[in-house]
Amino acid sequence: MSEDLSIPGPNSIGLLVKRMRQGDSGMLPVLVGLLLLVIYFQIRNAAFLSSGNLVNLFVQATIFILLGMAEIWLLLLGEIDLSIGITSVLGGAVTVILVDPQFNVSWFLALPAGVLVVTAIGALYGLIVVRLKVPSFIVTLAGFLAFQGVLIYLVDAQGTGGTIPVHEKVLYNLVYGYLTPLWTWILIVAGVAFLGYRMIRMDVSRRSSGLATDPLSFVIGKVALLLAAGIILAMVFNANRGTFVPLSGMPFAIPVDLGVLSFGTLILTKTKAGRYIYAIGGNTEAARRAGVRVERYRLLAFCLAGLTGGVGGLLYVSNLNGVNDGPPSTLTLYAIAAAVIGGTSLFGGRGKMIHAVVGGIIIATIYNGMALLSMSASTQYIVTGVVLLAAVTVDAIARRRSATS
Amino acid sequence: MSTTPESSNPSSSSNGPSGQDGSGAGSEPVLLSLRGISKNFGPVQAIQGVNLDVPVGQVTALIGDNGAGKSVLIKTISGIWEPSGGHIYWKGDEIHVHTPRNATDLGIATVYQDLALCDNLDIVQNMYLGREETKFAMLDEIKMELATNQLLRDLSVSTVKSVRQLVASLSGGQRQAIAVARAVMRESQLVIMDEPTAALGVSQTAQVLQLIRTLSSRGMAVLVISHNLNDVFTVADRIAVMHLGALCSEGPASNYDTASAVELITTGHSSRVPSTLTPSS
């Protein structure tokens, strides 16, 4: 092993500082921001960190997280979807209508059907963008208007006065059903064990191949942090949060989110498809010259965005316990904000699925904390806007510094 | 292989290039032959009627003034676009290179003038872009990183700190070295380099020239574009000169000296160089 090719690293702290100065600050600034928000809300209202409120907050975050992850598929390519808040709800509406007693389709078919609708819309966008070379900004803006019309038509056609309630158990339970405390523990322990095992194994095999690695303390620290987070989460989910009857365990929405997160992260970091999506976002022409079938992977990303958004739509209608013809126009903006606050670039080539989780939790924290303090919707919009601007500015400054150093 | 050779049988290439003798390419077998290649962008005729033979195991230098059409010619060979006219022969068979992938599948590796690297990917990821190693459909990062380390050591590229650093953080010379190393790694039969030394310092230039010699001594054909006549006379076995989109002279490097090369580059003809142009068809 030549000395030239190894990363010099005195210790883990030094390494962390060094990376931050190189502009690879990762998610640390946003996490610090989140911590400050949490401290503020906790001081103003001691109920903020109660397990009941935290579980509530996580469930609120799931929709921002899923739609944010949908956006990340496209943001990585330098594309965007301005309609995901409508198309995902349209998919959810299709599921709600299918499981409605008048059609009485089994959830087993109805849930995938809803997701499929959103995926098909993503594929349609992808075809128009890739084949006809229309900017995704315009295509999805047109889609925003057109599919809003379709949604109004579909919902009103049921003749239930602009809203359709959910009576079906499985769809309802996506958000309102819970794992038992035992299963909550099993799931979290299994997840932590698997991730920890992967991290350690990766480190060991790099070491045994003679490749440069982070210091051992760094890896152990990360695994320990993961374990601590898992234990805290399990305790939060398993504390009794019921007011009249005991209520505890992890809402189903959380494993749904984690499943989509794992799927997306796996594709992006471990497969050729993911590598090509980054490459196309970084330098499309270079990817093409390297033999990457650029059109195919751009189309794939649009489909994956639809797929991810489709799952988000199911959680949305489940959480609302129905669907109406006028979903909030802010849903798409929050999705993009979640991705960008978490650290994904709007200009392509830079981002991770986990960014939507962090960004989504920050947005849900603001949303939830302000409601708890009975602050007005106007304040909530302003604060979210400021946080978004701050996150992007910190990122831009960090990047400029790394480009000039 | 996704290319479309019109005749996979070498004996049926009677309408092809004139073959190993008479084409002026010396004793080495010809790997790539261009006949009457032209390319226009709308009304702009960038290159026209280019005939050129690139022999195996030799370094062919393509020289010419700015805008002479050198980059357009090599992009045509590399599948960036299709020629507006003319024929391309690979080992005697006519081929149609529709995409860059067709070219790489044939064994043509190109180092472009702009290097075509992804700044947001690290060195290993760039080196293997488009041909990643996988294990059970998952990327085999360790294998790729080890091979990259090994290759960079073989090529004496010792200045990069880590092969896991982003290409964005590299200097111009390091980027050039990575782009060349990538072409070498693909074990191609023809390596094309567009101005590989333009952005380099003295010692890095020497390294790249050494690298070019190494490639040709391993039996690869090298087609190198350069502005620097010193580099050309150091490294080239054959020289081809382009002027205003046409190939105006071609022959063994020993036929040329600096003065005649400059004359050809600027005016398109020189009384002191024997005409060795390959006749069209």
Ligand SMILES: Nc1ncnc2c1ncn2[C@@H]1O[C@H](COP(=O)(O)OP(=O)(O)O)[C@@H](O)[C@H]1O
């Ligand atoms: N993509 C393109 N579209 C239109 N014209 C081009 C394009 N690429 C090159 N040209 C033109 O073709 C001519 C030859 O360019 P080029 O091959 O890049 O020159 P050089 O010999 O310096 O590499 C120039 O006049 C240039 O403007």
Ligand SMILES: [Mg+2]
């Ligand atoms: Mg050029």
